[in-house]
Amino acid sequence: MRFWRRISVFWTLLGIITAAYVVFIILLLQATAAYSSPEHMLKALDSREIRHSVNLSLLTCSLTSLLCLLVAVPIGYLLARSRFWGKNLVESILDIPIVLPPMVIGLCLLIFFQTALGNWIEESTQRFTYTVYGVVLAQFVIGAAFAIRTMRGTFDHLSSRPEEVAMTLGCSRGWAVCLVxxxxxWRGMLAAMSVAWARSLGEFGPILVFAGAARMKTEVLPTTVWLEMSVGNLEEAVAVSLLMVFFAMAVLVTVRWLGERI
Amino acid sequence: MIRLENIFWSAGEFSLRDVSFSVPEAKYAVMMGKTGSGKTSIVELICGLRWPDRGRIWIGDDEVQYLPPARRGLGYVPQDGALFPTMTVREQIGFALRLRKRPEKEKESVVGELAEQLGVDHLLDRKPAGLSGGEKQRIALGRALAAHPKVLLLDEPLSALDEDTRDDVADLLKSIQREHNLTALHITHSGTEAERLADVKFRLEDGQVNEVRDGE
Structure with missing residues (x-):
C-alpha cells in the first residue's frame, strides 16, 4: 500500500510516454534487423562499392563536422555575447538550412554554382558540383546550422564574468575567450561536432541533387541505400541501413563516453 | 586613488548622470545602493568593461577611460568570484603572472604566499566545482592580488556568503587592503558592511553618487 502511495500519477505518465517512444524506436530497428541476416551484412561489406561508400561517408562526415565547428564557434559566440542591429534577421537566416527541405538546399547549391560568382569560385578554387567536395559542402550547409545552434546555446549558458575578469588581469578579449x-x-563543442556528424551521415537529398549519385565517386551511405533499393536489392539496402545505425550509435556513444571521462 | 569626473552613461532606460566621486589613495571606500541602482555598472565602467558616453576616469595619475581593462592596473572581484571553471586554484591565482610570462619559480612563490595568506593553500590542486562560497571569494581575491594592482574593485563580495563566512571574509578584505596598501572600492547594498569596513562611504541613488558623512 505504501509503495502505491509513493508512485505519483505525474511521473508514471511521463514514464509511460518515454517507454512507449523508446520501444517504438527499438521495434523499428528490430524489424529492420530481422529483415537482414549476418550473411547479407558480410556480403554487403564485401562489395567494393559499399566499402567505398562507407569510407567516403566516414571521411566526409568527419571533415564536415570539423568545418562546422570552425564556423559554429565564432558565430555562436557572436550571437550569444553581442547585441547588434538586425540580429533577429541574422538568426533567422542562419536557421534557414534547418527549416528548408534538404532537397531544396541541394537545388540552391546547384543553381548558385551556375551563377557568375559560383563559376568564379569553382574556376579559382575547386570544382564542387558533382564531386566529393560537393558532398562535403552539401553536408556542411545543413550540419553547420545545427552546430551553430548548439554552440550558441553553450555560450548562452556560460557566464561572461570569468572572461571579463581575465580581461582585467591582462588578456585581450580574444585571449580571454581562448584561455577561459x-x-x-568543450562539452558544447563536442556536442556540436557530434550533431553535425550525425546530420551529415544521414544527409541524402542535397547530396543527390548537388553532388550526384555516381558509384565509387560521390556515393555515400544514404546514396547506396537509395541505389540498392532502386534496383530491387532490398536486402543490401537494409544491410547498409543497419551499418549506418551502427556507425551513428558508435559515434554518439563514444562522444558521450568521452564527455563523461574528460 | 580612483576618481570619476562627470561620468554619463546609459543603457536602455537606465542612465548614470554626471557621476563624480573620488576614493583617496589607500582608503577603503564602500558604495551603497539598492539592487538595480547601477552599482555594478559603475564598477564595470572603472574596469573598462563598459565605456562612458562622457566624462573621465582616473586611476592613480593615469586617465584610463579609453584604456582596455588589461592596461588599467586593477584587481576585480565579482559577486560570485567568477572563477575560471576549468583551472585549478593554483592556475587561477597564477593566471596574471602566466600572462606576464613571469618565471615559474616566481609564480610558484607568489601563488604559495597568497594562498597561505588567504587560507586556501590546502586547495591549490582543486578546481572550482565543489568549493564553498567563502573559498571561492578568497581564491578570486588571490587571483586579483597576484597582478599587484593599484586598485581593488569588489562587487558585492560578501552577499552570497553565510553569516559566519561573511564575517571572516570581511575581516580578511580589510586586512588585505591595509597590508597591500590598496585603494579599494567595495559595492554593497548592506549598511552593516559599510559601517564595518568603510573609511569613506558613498550612496548611489537615482543615477547620482553622493558621499555619506558619519552620522548621516
Missing part, C-alpha cells in the same frame, strides 16, 4: 571560455565550452 573555450576550455569551459
Amino acid at each position: 571560455t573555450l576550455p569551459a565550452a
Whole structure:
C-alpha cells in the first residue's frame, strides 16, 4: 500500500510516454534487423562499392563536422555575447538550412554554382558540383546550422564574468575567450561536432541533387541505400541501413563516453 | 586613488548622470545602493568593461577611460568570484603572472604566499566545482592580488556568503587592503558592511553618487 502511495500519477505518465517512444524506436530497428541476416551484412561489406561508400561517408562526415565547428564557434559566440542591429534577421537566416527541405538546399547549391560568382569560385578554387567536395559542402550547409545552434546555446549558458575578469588581469578579449571560455565550452563543442556528424551521415537529398549519385565517386551511405533499393536489392539496402545505425550509435556513444571521462 | 569626473552613461532606460566621486589613495571606500541602482555598472565602467558616453576616469595619475581593462592596473572581484571553471586554484591565482610570462619559480612563490595568506593553500590542486562560497571569494581575491594592482574593485563580495563566512571574509578584505596598501572600492547594498569596513562611504541613488558623512 505504501509503495502505491509513493508512485505519483505525474511521473508514471511521463514514464509511460518515454517507454512507449523508446520501444517504438527499438521495434523499428528490430524489424529492420530481422529483415537482414549476418550473411547479407558480410556480403554487403564485401562489395567494393559499399566499402567505398562507407569510407567516403566516414571521411566526409568527419571533415564536415570539423568545418562546422570552425564556423559554429565564432558565430555562436557572436550571437550569444553581442547585441547588434538586425540580429533577429541574422538568426533567422542562419536557421534557414534547418527549416528548408534538404532537397531544396541541394537545388540552391546547384543553381548558385551556375551563377557568375559560383563559376568564379569553382574556376579559382575547386570544382564542387558533382564531386566529393560537393558532398562535403552539401553536408556542411545543413550540419553547420545545427552546430551553430548548439554552440550558441553553450555560450548562452556560460557566464561572461570569468572572461571579463581575465580581461582585467591582462588578456585581450580574444585571449580571454581562448584561455577561459573555450576550455569551459568543450562539452558544447563536442556536442556540436557530434550533431553535425550525425546530420551529415544521414544527409541524402542535397547530396543527390548537388553532388550526384555516381558509384565509387560521390556515393555515400544514404546514396547506396537509395541505389540498392532502386534496383530491387532490398536486402543490401537494409544491410547498409543497419551499418549506418551502427556507425551513428558508435559515434554518439563514444562522444558521450568521452564527455563523461574528460 | 580612483576618481570619476562627470561620468554619463546609459543603457536602455537606465542612465548614470554626471557621476563624480573620488576614493583617496589607500582608503577603503564602500558604495551603497539598492539592487538595480547601477552599482555594478559603475564598477564595470572603472574596469573598462563598459565605456562612458562622457566624462573621465582616473586611476592613480593615469586617465584610463579609453584604456582596455588589461592596461588599467586593477584587481576585480565579482559577486560570485567568477572563477575560471576549468583551472585549478593554483592556475587561477597564477593566471596574471602566466600572462606576464613571469618565471615559474616566481609564480610558484607568489601563488604559495597568497594562498597561505588567504587560507586556501590546502586547495591549490582543486578546481572550482565543489568549493564553498567563502573559498571561492578568497581564491578570486588571490587571483586579483597576484597582478599587484593599484586598485581593488569588489562587487558585492560578501552577499552570497553565510553569516559566519561573511564575517571572516570581511575581516580578511580589510586586512588585505591595509597590508597591500590598496585603494579599494567595495559595492554593497548592506549598511552593516559599510559601517564595518568603510573609511569613506558613498550612496548611489537615482543615477547620482553622493558621499555619506558619519552620522548621516
